[in-house]
Amino acid sequence: MTTLEGAKPGPTAMVSALIHGNELCGAIALDRLLSTKFSPDRGRLIVAFANVAAFSRFDAAHPYASRFIDEDMNRLWSRETLNGTRKSTELARARELRQFAESADFLLDIHSTSLPAPAMLLCGSREKGRILAAKMGYPFHVVADIGHTSGVRLRDFGAFNNGASAKSSVLVECGQHFDKNSPTVALKSIVAFLKACGMLDDTPEQFPALPRRRGQKFIEVSHAITIRSDGFAFSREFRCFETIAKAGTRFAQDGTREIVTPYDDCVLVMPARQPLRGQTAVRLGRYVAGGKD
Template sequence: MSERNPPIEFAFPDLRKWEKGAAPYIHVFESGMAGPTVMVAALTHGNEVSGAVVVDALLERGLRPRRGTLILSFNNIEAYHSFDPRTPFKSRMIDEDFNRTWGRLDQPATTVETRRAQVVRPFVERADFLLDLHSMHDDGVPLMLAGPLDKGVALARKVGAPVDIIRDAGHAAGMRMRDYGAFGDPGSPKNALLIETGQHWRASSVTVAKDVTARFLLETGAVEPADLPGDWKQPSPAQQRVVEVTHAIATKRGNFASARRFEGQEIIAKAGTILGHDDDEPVTTPYDNCVLVMPSSNRPLRPGVTVVRLGRLV
């Protein structure tokens, strides 16, 4: 396999059997007991399949909540069904990024993704707790994106994995689902997390997705340990750390040239270190011990795309 197309280490589930639900590819289960509405969403991007493996497995298992309501969703299902292993990165989306549409859902839905977001939206609005299952273009350690608020970091700590919690405000290109509505309101108890499980098609990304989903469902009280497969939950890390994102570096015209190959969560010791040049303008670290969060500088970029987020340990 070329570096451009990493190996696919697990089988993709056939999801067409889950089309019929409360809405297409969205399933709602009521316990009849008082409790929160808990939502687990997969395929916000169509080629991020580890989450789909997990939600498919929960549906196959017939998982039902002990209290409250459980919502299981496959978000950008059309993009998933467009997957071609010869061009595996193309199926991230059809027309646009589903996870940048949430700030403009009051506008006419003119793309596959905005139409689908309108279908998913009432379920997201109903949820008290949301876990959005993602994965990464490049190999990297798993990251829990907790959003900009204290409540997101607190929930990530309760879930207890992975090691790295990222406190971040999202993307200039548009609002994410995890920041939508009450999730982005510091005064609301509603809360959301976004897990980046690792490289899209690594078997290890499925292991991470299973672990974090099990932890999330247990923490929210939706299920009890016996309800879940016994091998999903992994040993807890000795401790977690929080990285607060202070800068999101976007390429103006897609002409960013990286100074070298960077790894995710790499710590750059000295302020002023050159990370690369964007249209010949140097991009440097703003402070000592700067953490590089999910660098995408190692691949071709479109104008406006975030090259890297810079953060500090807090």
């Protein structure tokens, strides 16, 4: 944990990386940021390397084995779980990070994907998340969803998911885990985030420039397909953001249950690399008008 103070007063923002120990791009980006002696123009920036214990076990020969030690750290962020008596490596670390997350007005949680996918922001289901994503303007794909049935993400923790609170958060997926461009996407996302929060006026010269702003593509998720059996399989290999034209098209089988598209022009968001019982296999959504910056 590191805190960087701006020269002028302003909001408190938190940028977190390594919620999953094998998602390296955010840690690389934050290391680059810290190596430049960066500080925001305004406010206070909390830099968090979250699941360092899992990261310390990273082995390039087995790159998916260090996602976590005991359990997925991005499913632990309900107050009931944090206040409970259950113990695990990830839960202990989440309890340490909790006070910092609660102190933040804005949060950017940096991730990457198991399969190749375009960079995207996950802004949650509240309008304030869409507004923050639109203010950032980068990356260009924005997904509005409610998360997972298996647990609460850091992005959805506490006031961040409360429509009555001004606190806002986004999660950024920077592309596939080991894409050499993913750390650059992460660093650009940090710059876009701090600008959107009013904490940074200009891109520091040692950082990569943000691309010229263009219209973002907003996808509103209507269904998260949770796997019920050990016999789940997609009908074929699907790409992230692949669109299925017709409602009622079968695209997966979950035991005896056929999974079909609920409407025309259904967008598949982040199909799972290894679908497991109780986990999210894929999100289903459609393109909608975006938030207003």
